[in-house]
Amino acid sequence: MSRPRLLIVGIDGATWKLMRPWIEDGSLPTLADLVRRGSSGQLLSVPNMHSPAAWTSFMTGTNPGKHGIFFFSERAPGSYQLRPINGGRREGKTMWRLLSDGGFRVGVLNVPMTYPAESLGEGFMIAGMDAPRATSARFTHPETLAVEIEQHVRRGVLQTGLISGAIGTDIVRGRYAQAGKTLVERVNLRTAVCDYLLRTRPTDVFAVVYTETDGAQHFFWRFVDPSHPDYRPGEAVRYGAVIRDVYRAIDRGVAGMMARHKPDAVLIVSDHGFGPAFGPQGSMQFLQLLLEALGFMVPLHEGLTENAAPARRSGLHRRVLRQILSAAPWVLPQNMRTLLRRVPGVRAVRRSAGYRLDWARSRAFCAGCPGEVFVNLRGREPEGCVEPGVEYERVREEIIAALGRCRDADGRPIIAEIRRREELYHGPHADKAGDLFVRLVDRAITSVSLDGKVIEIPRRLLGRRRVRSGFHRPEGIFILAGAGIQQGAALEGLRLYDVAPTVLYYLGLPIPAALDGRVALEAFAASFTAARPPSYVDDRQEGGPEVVYSLEEAGAVEERLRDLGYL
Ligand SMILES: [Zn+2]
Structure with missing residues (x-):
């Protein structure tokens, strides 16, 4: 041979x-x-x-x-x-x-x-x-x-x-x-x-x-x-x-x-x-929703948790969409915005990535890879508000603790694991990964509560599981x-x-x-x-x-x- x-x-x-x-x-x-x-x-x-x-x-x-x-x-x-x-x-x-x-x-x-x-x-x-x-x-x-x-x-x-x-x-x-x-x-x-x-x-x-x-x-x-x-x-x-x-x-x-x-x-x-994907698994929107509800992501105008409310959902999206498309959303490059104008039913896309954050008050955010959370770090991010070092570590610990306390309808944790970046990757490009990586439990999650407060999950997120039922x-x-x-x-x-x-x-x-x-x-x-x-x-x-x-x-x-x- x-x-x-x-x-x-x-x-x-x-x-x-x-x-x-x-x-x-x-x-x-x-x-x-x-x-x-x-x-x-x-x-x-x-x-x-x-x-x-x-x-x-x-x-x-x-x-x-x-x-x-x-x-x-x-x-x-x-x-x-x-x-x-x-x-x-x-x-x-x-x-x-x-x-x-x-x-x-x-x-x-x-x-x-x-x-x-x-x-x-x-x-x-x-x-x-x-x-x-x-x-x-x-x-x-x-x-x-x-x-x-x-x-x-x-x-x-x-x-x-x-x-x-x-x-x-x-x-x-x-x-x-x-x-x-x-x-x-x-x-x-x-x-x-x-x-x-x-x-x-x-x-x-x-x-x-x-x-x-x-x-x-x-x-x-x-x-x-x-x-x-x-x-x-x-x-x-x-x-x-x-x-x-x-x-x-x-x-x-x-x-x-x-x-x-x-x-x-x-x-x-x-x-x-x-x-199986039970709904929010693999969905960046769900993690964004949690971070917003927990106060780590602060939207400038209408947030994900708000537009999830049934009373505000109907008939709103065209107007909000136009507003967002004209207002230089933070993650949508120009070519994608152009594309979005031509695509019918863009609501899900807009909600996943197109709303704007108040960067001065947002200590963390999601971008790109589902499951990843970035700290809004001063010196690294264009409008970073978290100081490197002790404060950075504290924000990561707070996110880990807060997500860890989230419970499903039966009182069980919704997070399977959260890992720090350095536990997962090493090498010259490791800093491209999120500061945290979050994996949800392998169960259906229909509601989330934290310290007695209920975080509503929009139906559109749960509805996704019928379209994308595996992950x-x-x-x-x-x-x-x-x-x-x-x-x-x-x-x-x-x-x-x-x-x-x-x-x-x-x-x-x-x-x-x-x-x-x-x-x-x-x-x-x-x-x-x-x-x-x-x-x-x-x-x-x-x-x-x-x-x-x-x-x-x-x-x-x-x-x-x-x-x-x-x-
Ligand atoms: Zn693959």
């Missing part, structure tokens, strides 16, 4: 919770076979469980504090404004670069946060969901590859991998069957592209990420999980098969790719797991099977950071010492590891070229994030 061949398939959001039963009942024969003859286990995601951070950690082997990508957007330096980002912001080499430099022919398709596509020598790359669209310049490398695929496979076959607005619209309008059909079709289109690439461009390492599982689980979770408050047996009969059908289409895709590529080993990973969890999946791999081993304690070093090790390349992960030696046969101790190199990290979106491209990216419910 001089230059082993490896097939890597990413399944966004794949979880053993769903896969195990389907492996056992024969629904996923290819994945079942890989589990049987390989090593497998849980793969712990990055702390914030968001796909951009997670897939970047997967391909760099570093924590987001080092690679610098935490979410689809980040705040512009010295500003409260968000801007969408792409893979060009990444610091550190991807394993694709290391493998290509190490003499492997590498092909990469639709891994999130790979735009602009890297040049991989004899290999190729087709970027992911951070590309403005599949027709964008630098979506593929070489650039001619896009036209070639469209000509030979089918027009419009290339996708960025982000779930399209059409699916979101179908879900909102209750056309679940149509949305489910589209999701499976998209899996099959991606498989068709893989098939074409594997036929025409020989590679040693071929990697593809299927993102339809993430969308399917966000939208269809309540049809497979009786613990979800909106589970209805009748609907479960009608739509309960959609997620499984998406996994089955991927399972068939893996079988086809294995037949074409004839890999020595196959690696299957997910970037995070999945579970990310930390526990993803890892399967490695093939030559040199242990048979049937159950792996424990693997983290996403371990994937890149493990791949480099398997392919016989040295591992950069700066990586945060370890080689999962326990996945390999004793005879394999005995002959090959891992080797390490001191490899300086380097950044890629940053590509700044045009106004129109940024609008396109943001529109799709809105469809997903992220903005």
Whole structure:
């Protein structure tokens, strides 16, 4: 095995919770076979469980504090404004670069946060969901590859991998069957592209990420999980098969790719797991609502807690919207405001990000990545009001204590965990993360009280759970099977950071010492590891070229994030 061949398939959001039963009942024969003859286990995601951070950690082997990508957007330096980002912001080499430099022919398709596509020598790359669209310049490398695929496979076959607005619209309008059909079709289109690439461009390492599982689980979770408050047996009969059908289409895709590529080993990973969303889970608005009710965020005019009141809700939003759009909202960049004017039903977007704070009195705020809380720190924020040092620490402690005292209708805590930034991330970009990261309990929350005071949750937040009924969890999946791999081993304690070093090790390349992960030696046969101790190199990290979106491209990216419910 001089230059082993490896097939890597990413399944966004794949979880053993769903896969195990389907492996056992024969629904996923290819994945079942890989589990049987390989090593497998849980793969712990990055702390914030968001796909951009997670897939970047997967391909760099570093924590987001080092690679610098935490979410689809980040705040512009010295500003409260968000801007969408792409893979060009990444610091550190991807394993694709290391493998290509190490003499492997590498092909990469639709891994999130790979735009602009890297040049991989004899290999190729087709970027992911951070590309403005599949027709964008630098979506593929070489650039001619896009036209070639469209000509030979089918027009419009290339996708960025982000779930399209059409699916979101179908879900909102209750056309679940149509949305489910589209999701499976998209899996099959991606498989068709893989098939074409594997036929025409020989590679040693071929990697593809299927993102339809993430969308399917966000939208269809309540049809497979009786613990979800909106589970209805009748609907479960009608739509309960959609997620499984998406996994089955991927399972068939893996079988086809294995037949074409004839890999020595196959690696299957997910970037995070999945579970039910009971409403506010993963919603930035809910955290904003709590911080406002607790007095940490102080709105200038009408706040979230006020406009949640039924008497003030009706008929108000058009006027307020116009007011907000004309009043330079603190997180909405100009291009997004322009976009919002054209979008019907913008109320949710406006409420999530478009209202203004009294910065002199707001000690904390939320921006960008759901779950994160920033302290309004003097010297760091444009209108910071909290002094660094003792006061900063005190504000963090107060927020932790106040959120910790919040109770649900049954008197139980609503917060599963709150972590300080430095407990989660390290490296030159760690300061991009929120000062706190908050995770809610895995239960339905219908009301919140603090020290006897009731905080009303707007119905629109609870209503979201019908649209987006599933949300990310930390526990993803890892399967490695093939030559040199242990048979049937159950792996424990693997983290996403371990994937890149493990791949480099398997392919016989040295591992950069700066990586945060370890080689999962326990996945390999004793005879394999005995002959090959891992080797390490001191490899300086380097950044890629940053590509700044045009106004129109940024609008396109943001529109799709809105469809997903992220903005
Ligand atoms: Zn994901």
